Amino acid sequence: xxxSNDSALLREEKAALRxxxxxxxxxxxxxxRKVWDASIEAQVLGxxxxxxxxxxxxxVSYGGEPETRGILGDILxxxxxxxxxxxxENGIMEAVRIDSLDQLEKGMYGIEEPAAGLPTLSFEEIDFxxxxxxAFTPDGERLGQGGGYYDRFMAQTGAYTCGIVYRRFVLKAxxxxxxxxxxxxxxxxxxxxx
Numbered sequence: 001x002x003x004s005n006d007s008a009l010l011r012e013e014k015a016a017l018r019x020x021x022x023x024x025x026x027x028x029x030x031x032x033r034k035v036w037d038a039s040i041e042a043q044v045l046g047x048x049x050x051x052x053x054x055x056x057x058x059x060v061s062y063g064g065e066p067e068t069r070g071i072l073g074d075i076l077x078x079x080x081x082x083x084x085x086x087x088x089e090n091g092i093m094e095a096v097r098i099d100s101l102d103q104l105e106k107g108m109y110g111i112e113e114p115a116a117g118l119p120t121l122s123f124e125e126i127d128f129x130x131x132x133x134x135a136f137t138p139d140g141e142r143l144g145q146g147g148g149y150y151d152r153f154m155a156q157t158g159a160y161t162c163g164i165v166y167r168r169f170v171l172k173a174x175x176x177x178x179x180x181x182x183x184x185x186x187x188x189x190x191x192x193x194x
Contacts, residue, residue, distance in 0.1 A: 007177070010175050010177060013175045014143060014146065014174075014175050015146070017134075017135070017143060017174070017175065018134055018143065018145070018146060021134040021135055021143070021169060022063075022064070022134065024168070024169075025063070025064030025065075025134075025166075025169075026064060028064065028166070033066075033067075033166075034067075035189070036066070036166055036167075036188075036189035037066055037067040037070070037189075038070075039189040039190045040066050040164050040187055040188065040189055041067070041070040041071055041074075043187045043190075044071055044130065044162060044164065044187055045071065045074055047162065047185075047187075049127075049128055049160040049162070049184075050128050050162070052127070053080060053127035053128035053160070054080055054081060054127055055080065055081040055083065055121065055125050055126050055127050055128075056075045056080050056081070056082055056083070056126070056127065056128045056129070056130070057083045057084070057085070057095050057121075057123075057126045057128070057129040057130070057153075057157075057159065058071055058072055058075060058082065058083075058084060058129070058130040059084065059085055059130060059131070059132045060072065060084055060085075060104060060111060060112045060113070061132070062109075062110070062111045062112070063111075065132050065164075066164045066165065066166060068130065068164075069101070071130060072084070072101060073101070076099070076100070076101070081097060081121070082097065082098055082099075083095035083096060083097050083098075083120075083121045083126060084096055084098055084104070084113070084114055085113065085149070085153075086107065086113045086114055086120075087107070087109070087111070087113070087147070087149055091147050091148040091149055091152060092149075092152070093149040093150075093152065093153055094120045095120060095121045095122075095123060095125075095126060095153075096113075096114035096118050096119070096120050096121075097114075097118060097119045097120070097121055098114050098118060103115050103118060123153055123156040123157035123159070124156070124157060124158065126157050126159040127159055127160065128159055128160050128162065129153070129154075129157065129159040129160070129161045129162065130162050130164060131150055131154070131161050131162065131163045131164075131183050132144070132145075132150070132163070132164070132165075133150075133163055133165060134165075134169065135165065135169040135170070135171050135174050136163045136165050136169070136170055136171070136174070136183070136186045137170070137171055137172065137173060137174055137186075138170060138186060139182065140161075140163065140182035140183040140184060140185065140186055141173075141174050141176055141180065141182050142163055142174065142180070142181075142182065142183060143171075143174040143175070148179070150181070151179055151180055151181045154181035154183070155179075155181060160184050160185075161183040161184045161185075162183060162184065162185050162186075162187055163183035163185070163186045163187070164186075164187050164188070165186065165187075165188055166188060166189060167188040167189055169188075170186060170188055
């Protein structure tokens with residue numbers, strides 16, 4: 001089989017898995033998610049890499065992702081520099097500094113993003129990054145939304161990267177291509193039967 005056929009099959013496999021996970025995320029119980037979100041938040045905030053970081057990049061949760069507002073609030077309260085993503089066309093993402101969650105507004109894809117005119121940071125300035133995905137493997141491989149924004153970001157930063165996800169979406173394997181980037185660690189909620 002040719003390399004282009006392999007690539008096409010991989011894209012189809014990724015698309016099918018994305019569709020399945022999005023459907024499963026929409027079906028999650030909101031009350032359970034609140035408990036899971038609190039566990040994920042506590043673990044991230046307790047990480048030495050987070051505590052030692054001066055500049056933190058964190059996504060604003062959307063569409064069934066683990067809730068990040070508590071993490072965003074802690075970054076601001078602790079005096080760290082907070083940068084959040086602004087997504088643009090062609091898979092380009094900026095890290096935009098905000099000093100308040102009031103500086104967020106609906107942007108591309110309906111996701112809350114920083115208002116226009118706020119300063120950007122270079123990806124090299126970031127010490128710690130909270131990264132989303134539809135699914136991760138235990139060793140950090142990720143299945144993103146398909147835009148390549150975070151793969152490009154992780155290729156350009158030396159930040160410690162922390163993926164957050166609900167435990168049911170930590171999979172043994174996800175389809176990956178050569179440009180897909182891994183995170184340094186994956187955090188999910190604690191389970192009583194773990």
